[in-house]
Amino acid sequence: MTSEAIFPPVATDAGALFDALFGAGRHGVTVDGSFVHGTGEVDGRAVHVIGTWNRAAVDVTLALRVAGAVLDAVAADDAAGGAARTPIVFIASTSGQALSRHDELLGLNGYFAHIARCVDLARRRGHRTLALIHGEAVSGGFLAFGMLADRVIALPDAQVRVMDLRAMARVTKIPLDDLQAFAKVSPVFAPGADNYWRMGAVHDIWPAGDWPALLAAALAALAARDELAAGDGAWAADNRAALGLERGGRGLAAPVAARVRGTGAGA
Amino acid sequence: MTARGISYYEATARTRVAALVDAGSFTEFCGAAERLTSPHLAALGAPVAFDDGVVAGSATLGRRPVLLAAQEGKFNGGAVGEVHGAKIRGLLDRACVERPAAVLLLVDSGGVRLHEANAGLIAISEIMRALLAARAAGVPVIALVGGSCGAFGGMGIVTRLCSAVVMSEEGRLSLSGPEVIETVKGVEEFDSRDRALVWRVTGGKLRRALGEAQLLVNDDVAAFREGVIGLLASPAAVAAEDGGLAQLRAEHAALADRATRFATARDGREIWRAQGFAAPERVPMLAADEFNRALAEAVGANGGAA
């Protein structure tokens, strides 16, 4: 039993979404239940498309499909030879991790870690990775692959969160009113793609528009950043904390990490 | 060598660190005196801790230099907030530069701190990236799991990104808390008040049997110390980080096999039975060394762990 029983499926035509992203006739993406896979064309070059669909609750089966597709993408370029690596566009629509005793027993956390390791392999091999949030992106399901991409983009209908406020009020025992009031002034816990943008985790929020051009620009920007970052420490590649500081959403993550790392300013 | 052990489960993070590392070798980074407290907890009228619930620093273990972070499970369930998470991330970044013998993560956490939910989630994904970078730089990252909060949520994912996991029977390692599953799916799906069941599904013995933990030790800080020293002394025991396609294909196949082999399993007993333990019902009663012997026998007889 998945969350589809609680929320109706996102009324989206997969064809319409991928037409909007790549242009009509410039993609071959299949939606197979909750699993998205295929290829698209950006600036005349192919990209892999891998992800989840329809607020999928990510279970062991879906996790293996996503991870397997990432490994296939790496293997395909290994086989083709040459320096060019095919970018990967992740589509994230997830209501979070599946809630099931069976999946816990098998160690769903480990299956999510495996996806993360596969995405990291792709990155180290030179595949640029972009995650597009389409619909919901919640908690563990999103953590597993979406958030490990080089850059995360929120599409107009994106809803990003850890948990809804009502459930949070129950767990923290803080009155819902207090949470709602605080949510108005702080991006730190309230749901919303705009909050994740301010905190540096969402790089851009795309309005409806020329997505093929925006996609091309995003992939080009990642290539340029790779060159710039080549000399820095490995840690500098993940610049989300710096972005969060710049945008005013996370003032402490970057300086505290720098202090512990030993590269920050003293007290 | 102390005559009376220190329960890892009961101890505070600081007590664990002090007893784990070589005597007097610990130097703390961003300790309590620096008062890097959470402004978000304060804004919500919740109590703060001067170290934001995590102790980070450098030490030696068996004379080998290590960096370590220990989460305080008694403070907000060891949950990860902006500052807490940044300390762990910074420590892993530092490991890429300093190349210690290992990074030790004393995980004791329910995952994201809801009071700072977004910051916590993002922090955990930054920890994941930094951990992978440290491993790619050749630094083993070893998780110790034996506290009252276990390793759940995003910290359950972080733990499984580590090179090795050392657990006690008291430790738990999983993703969603049983209470959450029960609330959403009902008590039939998971009776969170059946403690024996919870441990058969998420506890140290189950994780060790599945090969998700490399060592099962007694609930004693000295036992954890001995276990980690042993891992550091034999590099082959700590997953050699090649992290390449062949290695990940093999791990993928093992995870797929497990899902197939145990396609309908809902209880650790079924795992132990399938693995050939002589008395699966008795597994929870075994002491750590008895369990380890029984596991070795079962694995030996059946050609390999799950």
Next chain:
Amino acid sequence: MEHMSLSFPAPTASGDDASKARAAAVICGVVASGNLEVLVEAGDDPAFCDIVVNTSAEGFGDIWRAVLRDFAARHAVGGLTLSINDVGATPAVVSLRLDQAFESFRSAS
């Protein structure tokens, strides 16, 4: 949360001021229900002990003042600063934690 700041005149522990001033801060206890953490550091004025309390249990100011006054009378706490994060610990637990923190600081200096 309630916040209190107190200052007690107190004799200074024996030993030279310079080494006391250099002494590393010590933290004791845990911020958990019924518990507290106490941070002890060298303060500015050798004749006073400054104590800052943040507590989630509101309305117990008089009891805090009494417990802290007793503590300051029990030990030579002049020249020390104590900072406390409390989550409803009983006076007995508070006293215990204060004594532990003071002893830790002294043995570390």
